[in-house]
Amino acid sequence: MSIAKKLVGQTAAYGLSSIVGRALNYLLVPVYTSVFLPAEYGVVSYLYAFVGFFNILYTYGMETAFFRYANKPDADQKKLYRQVLSLIISSSVAFTAILILASGAIADYKGYSQQEQNYIIWLALILAIDAIVAIPFAWLRLQNKAVKFASIKLANILITVGANLFFLVICRNIYEGQYLQGLQPLVSQVYDPDFGIGYIFLINLVANALLIPMLWREFSIFRFELNKKLLHPMLVYAYPLLFMGMAGMVNEVIDRILLEEWLPEGFYPQHSNEAVVGIYSACYKLSIFMTLAIQAFRYAAEPFFFSQAQDKNSPQTFALIMKWFVIACAFIFLFISANLEDFALFLRSAAYREGIMVVPVLLLANLFLGVYYNLSVWFKLTDKTKYGTYISFGGAAVTILFNLLLIPVLGYMGSAIATLICYASMAAVSYVLGQRHYPIPYPTKTIMAYVLLAVGLVWLALGVEIEDFWLRHAYHLGICAAFLLIVWLRERSRFLKI
Numbered sequence: 169m170s171i172a173k174k175l176v177g178q179t180a181a182y183g184l185s186s187i188v189g190r191a192l193n194y195l196l197v198p199v200y201t202s203v204f205l206p207a208e209y210g211v212v213s214y215l216y217a218f219v220g221f222f223n224i225l226y227t228y229g230m231e232t233a234f235f236r237y238a239n240k241p242d243a244d245q246k247k248l249y250r251q252v253l254s255l256i257i258s259s260s261v262a263f264t265a266i267l268i269l270a271s272g273a274i275a276d277y278k279g280y281s282q283q284e285q286n287y288i289i290w291l292a293l294i295l296a297i298d299a300i301v302a303i304p305f306a307w308l309r310l311q312n313k314a315v316k317f318a319s320i321k322l323a324n325i326l327i328t329v330g331a332n333l334f335f336l337v338i339c340r341n342i343y344e345g346q347y348l349q350g351l352q353p354l355v356s357q358v359y360d361p362d363f364g365i366g367y368i369f370l371i372n373l374v375a376n377a378l379l380i381p382m383l384w385r386e387f388s389i390f391r392f393e394l395n396k397k398l399l400h401p402m403l404v405y406a407y408p409l410l411f412m413g414m415a416g417m418v419n420e421v422i423d424r425i426l427l428e429e430w431l432p433e434g435f436y437p438q439h440s441n442e443a444v445v446g447i448y449s450a451c452y453k454l455s456i457f458m459t460l461a462i463q464a465f466r467y468a469a470e471p472f473f474f475s476q477a478q479d480k481n482s483p484q485t486f487a488l489i490m491k492w493f494v495i496a497c498a499f500i501f502l503f504i505s506a507n508l509e510d511f512a513l514f515l516r517s518a519a520y521r522e523g524i525m526v527v528p529v530l531l532l533a534n535l536f537l538g539v540y541y542n543l544s545v546w547f548k549l550t551d552k553t554k555y556g557t558y559i560s561f562g563g564a565a566v567t568i569l570f571n572l573l574l575i576p577v578l579g580y581m582g583s584a585i586a587t588l589i590c591y592a593s594m595a596a597v598s599y600v601l602g603q604r605h606y607p608i609p610y611p612t613k614t615i616m617a618y619v620l621l622a623v624g625l626v627w628l629a630l631g632v633e634i635e636d637f638w639l640r641h642a643y644h645l646g647i648c649a650a651f652l653l654i655v656w657l658r659e660r661s662r663f664l665k666i
Contacts, residue, residue, distance in 0.1 A: 203336050220417050226299035229409025231306045233402040250393045253303040260296040267292035290369040297376040304386035320382045328375040335367050408557040415560035419567050423583040426571040435579050447523040448580040454511055455530040458500050462538040473545045483608045490542050494615045497538050498622035501531045502651055506629035506644040526584040533588035540595040546602035563594040
């Protein structure tokens with residue numbers, strides 16, 4: 169049980185940097201949209217849309233491969249660290265050089281100016297730094313240094329947010345004479361309003377570059393070493409993860425692309441297709457609370473699962489972790505869905521709240537995505553990552569198919585349901601295959617009972633209309649408390665042991 173408590177503690181540490189970081193970065197959106205014209209911010213959004221795909225390409229699964237091979241009984245962890253970091257540095261320099269050389273052609277194709285071509289170059293440098301520092305961060309996770317990992321991540325986020333607020337709010341307002349006019353001569357030396365969205369890219373580049381001195385102790389043990397014999401099996405293990413990541417990215421973003429293209433004109437008479445995508449995307453962000461919990465868990469769980477692989481009791485441990493993971497996520501799903509009107513306040517305009525009912529569906533979809541990540545331990549520990557590739561591509565196919573089928577009939581609710589079907593089917597397929605190749609005694613009936621209980625309680629919360637504000641909230645909180653009470657009555661003996 170101490171093992172489980174250790175995982176909970178690490179999840180909390182990793183979750184702090186993830187949750188606070190996402191929250192702080194989310195607060196920058198109002199800043200950007202108030203400072204920049206839509207066309208300007210469109211350039212930022214368009215270019216950063218590719219960052220997710222390129223981040224996967226730059227690391228090509230080697231981070232997970234490093235965990236897998238570093239946890240083998242006879243592994244020389246420091247040697248593996250040097251080998252993987254050497255490989256990532258080499259490939260990142262090559263990829264970034266190609267992007268820089270191609271930046272002119274890309275800018276010409278998009279009709280960008282010379283300044284906008286610089287944004288492409290800066291993004292290429294950001295991608296290289298992100299990939300390179302990923303391995304020292306992986307080393308920290310391998311060494312169970314969750315606090316240092318979270319501290320450096322948070323410092324990087326605070327630098328980014330602080331610099332954005334300094335240049336785009338404080339300096340801009342002083343420059344325009346809104347306050348502290350006496351500082352205008354000084355501010356004009358460091359702030360140029362014509363630089364515009366360049367501040368976003370340059371701040372991110374500088375903040376990422378500062379990660380290198382923050383990780384200096386981890387870089388200090390690095391020596392450039394490349395051993396083809398040692399790296400080849402790791403690359404064989406990792407390359408399916410590259411395709412899995414690309415397929416996963418399709419699952420994350422393709423619904424918004426298809427929604428705009430496939431939605432019949434006039435389906436929502438009061439909105440254009442572009443506005444519908446905006447409503448759906450804004451509501452999608454409310455499912456971030458589930459996503460953050462899953463991300464924090466993944467940071468801690470991946471090295472944990474590998475480190476426990478040799479333990480004869482590991483299947484039972486993995487099964488226990490799955491059950492409590494689902495219970496926690498089911499409560500998040502219930503709590504947000506039952507109190508949807510309160511969370512809807514994050515959407516500052518009433519127009520966006522029209523699509524609020526997609527949120528419970530997307531929360532449930534992300535719950536199943538978390539279950540899939542839990543289940544994926546079987547193909548990672550058995551070195552059968554090709555199955556992960558098959559499942560991910562199958563999920564991408566399901567996403568595309570059901571978006572095409574449901575969008576013309578249900579609009580953005582069709583996209584949400586397609587996401588739910590995709591992640592639920594991925595979890596189901598992974599479970600069936602996992603029980604054949606690496607049996608784990610998951611309490612499947614108990615897990616599904618908790619999920620169905622949460623779904624039923626959400627239906628009760630949203631299906632009963634109560635006009636009185638306080639009575640309505642008391643009812644919703646009472647439903648959430650009922651879930652916790654049922655969990656306590658069923659699990660209290662084991663919970664007390666924990």
